Structures are given as C-alpha cells and as structure tokens.
Amino acid sequence: MASISEWYAGKNVLITGATGFMGKVLMEKLLRSCPDVKALYILVRPKAGQSMSERVQDMMMCKLFDRVREDNPDFHQKIIPISSELTQPGLAISPEDVQTLTSCINIVFHCAATIRFDEPLKHALQLNVIATQQLLSLAQQMQHLQAFIHISTAYANCNRRHIDEVIYPPPVEPKKLIDSLEWMDDSIICDITPRLIGDRPNTYTYTKALAECVVQQESGKLNIAIIRPSIVGASWQEPFPGWIDNFNGPSGIFIAAGKGILRTMRASNDAVADLIPVDVVINLTLAAGWYTAVHRPKTALVYNCTTGGINPFHWGEIEHHVMSTFKRNPLEQAFRRPNANITSNYLINQYWILVSHKFPALIYDLFLRLSGQKPQMMRIFNRLHKAIGLLAYFSSQDWEWNSDNMNMLMNQLSADDRRTFNFDVRQLNWPEYIENYCIGTKKYVLNEDMSDIPAARQHLRKLRNIRYTFNTVLLVFIWRVFIARSQMARNIWYFVVSLCYKFLSYFRASSTLTQ
Ligand SMILES: CCCCCCCCCCCCCCCCCCCC(=O)SCCNC(=O)CCNC(=O)[C@H](O)C(C)(C)COP(=O)(O)OP(=O)(O)OC[C@H]1O[C@@H](n2cnc3c(N)ncnc32)[C@H](O)[C@@H]1OP(=O)(O)O
Numbered sequence: 001m002a003s004i005s006e007w008y009a010g011k012n013v014l015i016t017g018a019t020g021f022m023g024k025v026l027m028e029k030l031l032r033s034c035p036d037v038k039a040l041y042i043l044v045r046p047k048a049g050q051s052m053s054e055r056v057q058d059m060m061m062c063k064l065f066d067r068v069r070e071d072n073p074d075f076h077q078k079i080i081p082i083s084s085e086l087t088q089p090g091l092a093i094s095p096e097d098v099q100t101l102t103s104c105i106n107i108v109f110h111c112a113a114t115i116r117f118d119e120p121l122k123h124a125l126q127l128n129v130i131a132t133q134q135l136l137s138l139a140q141q142m143q144h145l146q147a148f149i150h151i152s153t154a155y156a157n158c159n160r161r162h163i164d165e166v167i168y169p170p171p172v173e174p175k176k177l178i179d180s181l182e183w184m185d186d187s188i189i190c191d192i193t194p195r196l197i198g199d200r201p202n203t204y205t206y207t208k209a210l211a212e213c214v215v216q217q218e219s220g221k222l223n224i225a226i227i228r229p230s231i232v233g234a235s236w237q238e239p240f241p242g243w244i245d246n247f248n249g250p251s252g253i254f255i256a257a258g259k260g261i262l263r264t265m266r267a268s269n270d271a272v273a274d275l276i277p278v279d280v281v282i283n284l285t286l287a288a289g290w291y292t293a294v295h296r297p298k299t300a301l302v303y304n305c306t307t308g309g310i311n312p313f314h315w316g317e318i319e320h321h322v323m324s325t326f327k328r329n330p331l332e333q334a335f336r337r338p339n340a341n342i343t344s345n346y347l348i349n350q351y352w353i354l355v356s357h358k359f360p361a362l363i364y365d366l367f368l369r370l371s372g373q374k375p376q377m378m379r380i381f382n383r384l385h386k387a388i389g390l391l392a393y394f395s396s397q398d399w400e401w402n403s404d405n406m407n408m409l410m411n412q413l414s415a416d417d418r419r420t421f422n423f424d425v426r427q428l429n430w431p432e433y434i435e436n437y438c439i440g441t442k443k444y445v446l447n448e449d450m451s452d453i454p455a456a457r458q459h460l461r462k463l464r465n466i467r468y469t470f471n472t473v474l475l476v477f478i479w480r481v482f483i484a485r486s487q488m489a490r491n492i493w494y495f496v497v498s499l500c501y502k503f504l505s506y507f508r509a510s511s512t513l514t515q
C-alpha cells in the first residue's frame, strides 16, 4: 500500500482557513512532507485593506515556511489562492473557479471557522454551519473527490462529561434554526441566544456541534472524517518546537502571566489540561485524509484528538512550568515580576483580582495621569478579565474523551509514516513542551529577540527593587499613621517584635546545642 506522502503525490488539495493558525501548519506540512503534492487550492478573502494575493504573499514569507523554502524555493507555485468569502452565497467563488475546483480537487480540508467565544449567534451560524453546508454542496459536485475532512472541536459536546467518537444528536435541527434566524432581528437573536445554547458555554461550541450534524446529514456519498482537537497549542516538534502565532486559548494567558499582568485566574489545579500540539493535530489530519480516501470507511469516522486520556497533565503543573520558564526567560518590559497563581475558589480569586490586578492598575494609571500620559492599565485588565472569564469554563473542569480511532489510525500506519506523521502523544514530554511553548510565544507572537534576555532580567531586578522600596515605604507609613499614634497599637507592635526575637533566640540556641 502507498505511504501517506506517496498517496498525496499528484493530488490537488482544497483548504479552507489556510490563513489561520492550523491551516498554515497544514499547508507547511503538506509541502514539506508530501513534496510531490500537485497543488494546494486555498480559499482566501481580502482582509484589513490587503488583497487576497498580498495576504498570501505575506503568509508565504512567514518564518513557519523557512524549512519548506530551503527544500524548494519555488514552493509558492504550488499554492493557488481562490477568492472566497465563506459567509456569502455560493461562498462567493467565481463560476470559473467553481469549474476549476469541481474538475480537479481530490481532497478537501475544511478548517475555516470563527473560533471567538463571544461571536453573535447569527454570524457563528453563518460561518460554522451554513458555510460548511455550502462547502459540502460544492464538494458533491467535485468529480475526483476522494475525501472530505472536517475540523471540529473536542468541545463541541462539552455539555457531556464522557465524549465518544460519535456524532451526537444536535441540540436543535440545524435547518430549522437557520430558517428561523434568517428573519429574526439581531436584538431578538441576542435575547434568545442563552436559551438556545443551553448548557454549552458559548456560540462557538454550539455551532460546531451543529456543523458536525450538517456534515453527517449532507455528506451523501462522500468519504468523510471529522477531526476533533482539544485545546490546540504551539508545535511540539515541527517545523520547529514552539511555533505559535496567536493569542487564542492558553497562549494569551501565558503571555499575560509572563508579562506580570495576570496574577490570578480561576482554574482547577487538578483538572486535566487537554492541550494538544498543533503539529500532532495536523499529522493526524493528514493521516486521516489518507485513510479516509484509501479505506473509504462505511460511516464517517470521528477522531477525538486529545491528550488527557493518554498522557495527562494538569493546569497546576502547567502553572508551575509557565512561571518557571518566564522567570528564566523573561519577556521584555514586564509590568511586574511573573508570579501568577490559579485557584478554583471564587472568593479567593476575587480577592487577588482586587489586590493584585485592580489596585496596581489604579496606581499605575494614576502615575500615567500625573506624568501627562493616557491611563491604560485598567482598560487592559478589563479586557483580560473578559478573556479569562470566557476561558475559565474550560480550565475548571475535566472531560473524558475516547480516542480509539486515533489509536486505530496509528496502528494502520507503516513505521516510516508513524515517524513522518507522528501523532503519538505518549512520547510528549510536558515540561519540555511547555518551556518551548512559552519561548515560542516570546519569539513568534511577541517577536522578541532571545538576545535581549539579559536586559529583560535586569528589568525584573529593577521591578523587584521597586517592590521592596514600595513595601518599605508602606510599612513606614502604616507605622507612622497607626502605631506611633496609639498606645494599644504600640503595645501590640512591641509584643509581636519581642515574640519574634524570642523565637529567633530559641532557634539559635537549639541549633548551637545540636552542633
Ligand atoms: C496563571 C498562569 C498559568 C496558566 C495556567 C492556567 C492557564 C489556563 C488557561 C486556560 C485556557 C483554556 C482555553 C480553553 C479553550 C478551549 C476551547 C476549545 C478549543 C477550540 O475549539 S477554539 C480555540 C479557542 N478559541 C479561543 O481561544 C478564542 C477566544 N478568544 C475570544 O473569544 C476573543 O479573542 C475574546 C477573548 C473574547 C477577546 O475579544 P476582544 O476583546 O474583542 O479582542 P480581540 O480578540 O479582537 O483581540 C484584539 C487584539 O488583542 C489581541 N489579544 C487577544 N487576546 C489577547 C491577550 N490575551 N493578550 C494580549 N493581546 C490579546 C488580539 O490578537 C488582537 O490584536 P490585533 O493586533 O489582531 O488587533
């Protein structure tokens, strides 16, 4: 049987969401490990004043593609951008492009989605469900299509504790919801959204569950697979350790903690942190594409792509390794020394928010105002609190995913394929991975230079001295205001000091005796 890269040789691949985090890594891996792939057709829209071609040009210059560029400087010739806006009728693909795609595509990877947790329901439905429906209908017309791979999320069914590799009945019939929302005013939709999403935390997980159902209902005779990654993090090994380019999921939290801004967050120390490296997800996705096309399973296979059941690691351990990494490799211009703690206790968290977030923000903003600058810290904290409020649902509980299909697929691969398309998370060394992840946020998200680490350490020392000075001034102030003015406070103060002195003398005497 042909190996995975042999199977992709000569194939035309269609990718949606290619400009996104996972789409880029998918393209890179295909170009590098399947060098004979014929072409990658990518659906791209113009954005932020940049045309489609400018966006693709910029993307190909990105460091992520360095290894591919080294192997094949002309790799861009294999990338064929197709203008498309997925929220428009017919995905806004021109008739000529539809003709090209339907006549040549062999495999589709559908990665595009809105992954925002605060997305209005109508837009999330438009992109995550209706666009999937339209893409499936385009796929039905493709004459040489061998597989359609849909990227979902392991949290599509997060209202369940145990999640099998099956498509669960949808919370509502997608077609009915699409029809009803079509005529409804945005404000009405906003009002009924909490009732609709029910026990799911946001419109994202809700619409991803509906999308899975649409994939099942509308796949017809297509060979389909659904990949459900958990929390996708920086790369583990490929193309190099620690690749990450966004603030989503834990990345923004790590950065905020590394900058000394985030000091407290609600999360359970003992809950499993189901992170999965992006290269693992992409290797599994490409292998699933090959398997679906070659073996044509009778029903759509769902692959839960998670780590918790195989090689569990906990949020408490993550906190420890994140803090330790940023103390050794500080981020530039930190607000305070990195020292964040997670707690599952609501009241304790609120206390630390007041003392370690709001109070320093107020003081810093006061300092900015007094020095004629615009206050900004309170605004930053308000945004941070909104983000951690939305993420806390996922870091405070445990889920159990069955990953039989992931194991089955691994057993189907040859030894060579298992090495080239490695998704065996048993080999993942968490402390090393988290360290590379944090350093990746520094290098690739914040574009900070590793050679500036000595200066960043010097900055942390300066912050420590400011803190010591501040604490001393505070102590003197308290002494002057309370202790110097009241006889009772003075008595308590002398009592505490003499107690400390007695303890010290006792320990000194007992340690002299034992010598
Ligand atoms: C205590 C330290 C140790 C840590 C241990 C504990 C860590 C616990 C972490 C828990 C994480 C759990 C994560 C679970 C996620 C699982 C969900 C399922 C997985 C998936 O299927 S999908 C992927 C997940 N999706 C997301 O993560 C999206 C979430 N984000 C949003 O919904 C929105 O971004 C948000 C949070 C509502 C904010 O919206 P808004 O205020 O409108 O800001 P923008 O997104 O428009 O961003 C504007 C601007 O700011 C940048 N940005 C975003 N976040 C941050 C940040 N945290 N810090 C700094 N900057 C940030 C963003 O890139 C934008 O910049 P531009 O230059 O593009 O304008």
Ligand SMILES: NC(=O)C1=CN([C@@H]2O[C@H](COP(=O)(O)OP(=O)(O)OC[C@H]3O[C@@H](n4cnc5c(N)ncnc54)[C@H](OP(=O)(O)O)[C@@H]3O)[C@@H](O)[C@H]2O)C=CC1
Binding pocket: 016, 017, 018, 019, 020, 021, 022, 023, 043, 044, 045, 047, 084, 085, 086, 087, 110, 111, 112, 113, 114, 115, 127, 151, 152, 153, 154, 208, 228, 229, 230, 231, 232, 233, 246, 248, 249
């Ligand atoms: N990141 C994660 O932790 C996880 C992600 N997933 C799933 O993986 C997939 C990819 O996620 P990820 O790469 O992180 O997401 P990103 O937000 O990084 O990428 C989303 C992609 O979708 C495209 N897109 C969004 N809206 C449109 C539109 N209207 N028309 C055309 N294209 C559009 C974006 O294009 P543009 O650049 O133009 O905005 C971008 O290429 C998603 O399906 C997500 O649900 C699942 C589990 C976890």
